[in-house]
Amino acid sequence: MSDRTYDCDLVVAGTGMAGMAAALFAARRGLSVVQAGSTGEIVFASGLFDVLGVHPMAEGRRLASPWEGMARLAADEPKHPYGVIAPSRMKDALAEFTGWLEAHGLPYRNGGDSNVRVLSPMGTVKTSWAVPSTMWAGVEALAEKKPCLLVDFEGLREYSARQIADTVGGAWPGLRTVRVEFPGTPMRPLLTGIMGQALELRVTREQLAEVIRPHLGDCACVGLPAILGIFHPGTVLAEMEAMLGVPVFEIPTLPASVPGLRLKNVFEGHIGTEGVDLMLQRKVLDVHRQDGALHVSIGQGSVERVVRARGMILATGRFLGHGLFAERDRIRETVLDLPVHQPAGRSQWHSLDLFDPAGHPVSRAGVVTDSSFRPVDEEGRVLHEDVRCVGTLLAHQDWMRQKCGVGLAVGSSAVAVDAFVAQFSAG
Ligand SMILES: Cc1cc2nc3c(=O)[nH]c(=O)nc-3n(C[C@H](O)[C@H](O)[C@H](O)COP(=O)(O)OP(=O)(O)OC[C@H]3O[C@@H](n4cnc5c(N)ncnc54)[C@H](O)[C@@H]3O)c2cc1C
Structure with missing residues (x-):
């Protein structure tokens, strides 16, 4: 002692x-x-x-x-x-x-006088007040029911775009889903923390954009599980949006989560x-x-x-x-x-x-x-x-x-x- x-x-x-x-x-x-x-x-x-x-x-x-x-x-x-x-x-x-x-690279956006509505990983809608900026386009897309592509990944067991779309059902007719291969790692099953780390690399971001691009169609935004980088989510989000040409947003995942990390x-x-x-x-x-x-x-x-x-x-x-x-x-x-x-x-x-x-x-x-x-x-x-x-x-x-x-x-x-x-x- x-x-x-x-x-x-x-x-x-x-x-x-x-x-x-x-x-x-x-x-x-x-x-x-x-x-x-x-x-x-x-x-x-x-x-x-x-x-x-x-x-x-x-x-x-x-x-x-x-x-x-x-x-x-x-x-x-x-x-x-x-x-x-x-x-x-x-x-x-x-x-x-x-x-x-x-100030330390983790901006949030809030609803001001109002709560906001956010998609949960189960496809239910959660009421909250502030979300990481990487989730904000999803708040707007849900509110306006924009045509939207939800993406999930082979080998990522904890998150299913199809399940989210099925639960939301007819309440959001413009919701489409696609399952693709994640380019950043051969690891299976996939873990969101590993994907977040992989997306810190520009080459992984470029490969991911290439994989998603053919599925865009007329969608006005793209929803991904919360994987857009661990240390520089703002940069990862901005680059993905620039490469895909539409707003991109994260959907919260089950714990332990990248936003928590x-x-x-x-x-x-x-x-x-x-x-x-x-x-x-x-x-x-x-x-x-x-x-x-x-x-x-x-x-x-x-x-x-x-x-x-x-x-x-x-x-x-x-x-x-x-x-x-x-x-x-x-x-x-x-x-x-x-x-x-x-x-x-x-x-x-x-x-x-x-x-x-x-x-x-x-x-x-x-x-x-x-x-x-x-x-x-x-x-x-x-x-x-x-x-x-x-x-x-x-x-x-x-x-x-x-x-x-x-x-x-x-x-x-x-x-x-x-x-x-x-x-x-x-x-
Ligand atoms: C799965 C999950 C999902 C959540 N989702 C949301 C959400 O969507 N929105 C939201 O607003 N909030 C959410 N929360 C709640 C939020 O993240 C925090 O848990 C809560 O706001 C505050 O927790 P706390 O700091 O009081 O306690 P905890 O987070 O439980 O922290 C307790 C701390 O005390 C420490 N401790 C215990 N004993 C001692 C000791 N003797 N000496 C020193 N340290 C000690 C522990 O190590 C720990 O660091 C979620 C929490 C969980 C667990």
Whole structure:
């Protein structure tokens, strides 16, 4: 164990979308930040940035505007974390977050006041708010039902243009499909990550355009699975469009996805340039309080560093991220053993109907917090003045069904960081 103790303003536990947003916002506001976690989970993300797509959830009603939806949600479900995130703060936070991604080669486009509709890899239509720019022509094509060619590839098992077209059916009459050989690699089965890497090479792009060109016919755009490069998607997209002479767009694929990989690369590659001291593949192993400060032990199995911090943000996620752990008789928060809002008994964790539109009670389990995301006990008393919880770890939300994953991550992180900045400057 190291005997060195480092000092910083804030430890961020977690390197998913919420942890990255929190570390970014804090560093840009002049706080010194040590961040620990594994970015593995980000590659599971589709790349879409949902703010709020569905409300009321039990009715499965898709929202035309996430901002009007936020106001209604806060009124209908006052305990939802969105109850303490003003839509204006959410907008600013998302603009800052996506602006930073764009500055590092990952531009996003959004629907402004409205949600947008995006084709899913199953051919269903998903409601989201912002999409990677490489998907934008697909949003327009779907909205206008443009004549469109969907392309898939021999040996790519996880994605079928035919399945998408069959599911969309008569709702988009100008949709055609074709299956071609992917030129960049002899590997079978094909994986989207390998295809994305192959398309970083101009020669592969030229070969792919040649393979697709004979099938264009009268189509006004071409849809591909999300494979248009890992590091330079803007360049790959622009060249494919120039060579094919029509707009080209990506359709999200199943996890792990190329858009998720791009996010992971940008975060891992650039968060350090903001001054964040990133300890990747490391965890917060222990936290104790000494002389009024948090002493946070970080390492991989054994303690490698002890950080003395003025505050900590827990962005440790739910079950997949390991922020919550389900024991036989209770759900536990894994870092500080904070109280977790959860159904009374295990038998009540799930509804008998797997596809119950009202969701499952366990999906709303999480840490209950006050208006600046400090954890509270059952009586609402703040448990730790210097700890805030953000992202999917929070209670009283069902981000998957409400379609609010990234909005929750970015909005709660912004509010938590604002509160720390105010707290630290007040001394
Ligand atoms: C399959 C999938 C598809 C998705 N699709 C969408 C979508 O279409 N639109 C959308 O808006 N959102 C989507 N999301 C959600 C989104 O990507 C993020 O998961 C969510 O917005 C925020 O997650 P999070 O950061 O709170 O938690 P997570 O992503 O789970 O991250 C938790 C982090 O905490 C770390 N951690 C845990 N314990 C410790 C510890 N003790 N010390 C340090 N670190 C620790 C983990 O290593 C991890 O880095 C999707 C997620 C998944 C999994």
